[in-house]
Amino acid sequence: MKRIDDLLGLRVFERVVTLGSLTAAAQELGISLAAASKRLTKLEQYLDVQLIHRSTRRLSVSDEGQTLYDYAQRIVAELAQAEEAILQKSEQLSGSLTITSPNSFGRRHLVKLIAEFKRRHPDISIQLLLSDSIEDMIAEGIDVAIRYGELPDSRLVARRLLNNExxxxxxxxxxxxxxxxxxxxxxxxxxxxxxxxxxxxxxxxxxxxxxxxxxxxxxxxxxxxxxxxxxxxxxxxxxxxxxxxxxxxxxxxxLPEQAVISAPINIITLKNQRQPARIRLFIDFLLSSLQPMHMHKEKT
CATH class of the missing domain: 3.40.190.10 (Periplasmic binding protein-like II)
Structure with a gap:
C-alpha cells in the first residue's frame, strides 16, 4: 500500500488547487516555478494518477485530484496550526503582513491602527499599500485588503468591517x-x-x-x-x-432622513484555511478597534 510521505509535494498540490495557479503556489511557498512543477509531477507519478489537467490557459482538477484535495486541505491546515501553536508558545509572533486599503480610509483610520498594532507586535513587518483601484491580491502578495463590497473572485473571502453608511x-x-x-x-x-x-x-x-x-x-x-x-x-x-x-x-x-445606497466596507482575504496567526490577529484587532466608531453611529 502506497503512503504519501512527500509533504512539500502535498503542500504544492493543495496550494495550486486553492490558488488556481502553479505560479502563485510557487510564490507563496517560496520556491521556484520549476521546483513546484517538479514536485507536483513527482506526486502524480508516485500515485500513478493525473491530479491536475494542465493547459496553456487554465488548470482543472481531476476526480482523483479532488479526492486528494479534500484530504490535503485538512492535513496542511492541521500542520499549519501545529506550527503556529509552537510559535505562540515561544511568543515569537513574527513575519510579514501586506495590507491594501482605499486612500482616504487608509490615511484617516488605518495608519493609526497599524501604528498601535506594530507597538503591540514589534516583530511583525508591515507594508501598507494605499490605492483606490482593486489590486490582484495573489499577484501582489497582499494578505489583507480593505475594500467596498465583495470582490468578484472565488479565491477571496469578504468579512464585514463597517456598514459604511x-x-x-x-x-x-x-x-x-x-x-x-x-x-x-x-x-x-x-x-x-x-x-x-x-x-x-x-x-x-x-x-x-x-x-x-x-x-x-x-x-x-x-x-x-x-x-x-x-x-x-x-x-x-x-x-x-x-x-x-x-x-x-x-x-x-x-437631508438626514434620506438613506443612500452603499456597499459595506469589508476585509478581504484569500480563501485559505491555513491563515497565519499574524493575519488572524490583525483582522481581530481591526474589528475590535473599529467597533466603537460603528457603535457611536448606531446610537446617533
Missing amino acids: RILCASPDYLARYGTPKALEELHQHQCIIISRHTEINWAFPSHTLHIQQAISSNDGEAAHVMALQGMGIVLKSYWDVAEDLMAGKLIQV
Missing part, C-alpha cells in the same frame, strides 16, 4: 449662503461635489436615482472632502470619513 453634507458657510435643501430634487439647484473623473454622476437613493450634472468634480475623495469644508458645495461621503467634522460642526448633514 453614506451621507450628504456641506459646510455651515455654504448652507448659510445658499440655503439647506428640503428634498432630493432641490439638489439640482445646488453646487454638488462629486468624486469622479467626469463632471456628472448618479447618486443612488432607495426611492430613485438622482442624476447630478452641474457639479464640481475631483477624482480624489480627500480633495472632495476638503472642497466641502471650504464651502464649495454639497458632497456625498461615507460617515466614517466625515464623522469628526460633523461632531466638530465643520460639516452639517443634509
Whole structure:
C-alpha cells in the first residue's frame, strides 16, 4: 500500500488547487516555478494518477485530484496550526503582513491602527499599500485588503468591517449662503461635489436615482472632502470619513432622513484555511478597534 510521505509535494498540490495557479503556489511557498512543477509531477507519478489537467490557459482538477484535495486541505491546515501553536508558545509572533486599503480610509483610520498594532507586535513587518483601484491580491502578495463590497473572485473571502453608511453634507458657510435643501430634487439647484473623473454622476437613493450634472468634480475623495469644508458645495461621503467634522460642526448633514445606497466596507482575504496567526490577529484587532466608531453611529 502506497503512503504519501512527500509533504512539500502535498503542500504544492493543495496550494495550486486553492490558488488556481502553479505560479502563485510557487510564490507563496517560496520556491521556484520549476521546483513546484517538479514536485507536483513527482506526486502524480508516485500515485500513478493525473491530479491536475494542465493547459496553456487554465488548470482543472481531476476526480482523483479532488479526492486528494479534500484530504490535503485538512492535513496542511492541521500542520499549519501545529506550527503556529509552537510559535505562540515561544511568543515569537513574527513575519510579514501586506495590507491594501482605499486612500482616504487608509490615511484617516488605518495608519493609526497599524501604528498601535506594530507597538503591540514589534516583530511583525508591515507594508501598507494605499490605492483606490482593486489590486490582484495573489499577484501582489497582499494578505489583507480593505475594500467596498465583495470582490468578484472565488479565491477571496469578504468579512464585514463597517456598514459604511453614506451621507450628504456641506459646510455651515455654504448652507448659510445658499440655503439647506428640503428634498432630493432641490439638489439640482445646488453646487454638488462629486468624486469622479467626469463632471456628472448618479447618486443612488432607495426611492430613485438622482442624476447630478452641474457639479464640481475631483477624482480624489480627500480633495472632495476638503472642497466641502471650504464651502464649495454639497458632497456625498461615507460617515466614517466625515464623522469628526460633523461632531466638530465643520460639516452639517443634509437631508438626514434620506438613506443612500452603499456597499459595506469589508476585509478581504484569500480563501485559505491555513491563515497565519499574524493575519488572524490583525483582522481581530481591526474589528475590535473599529467597533466603537460603528457603535457611536448606531446610537446617533
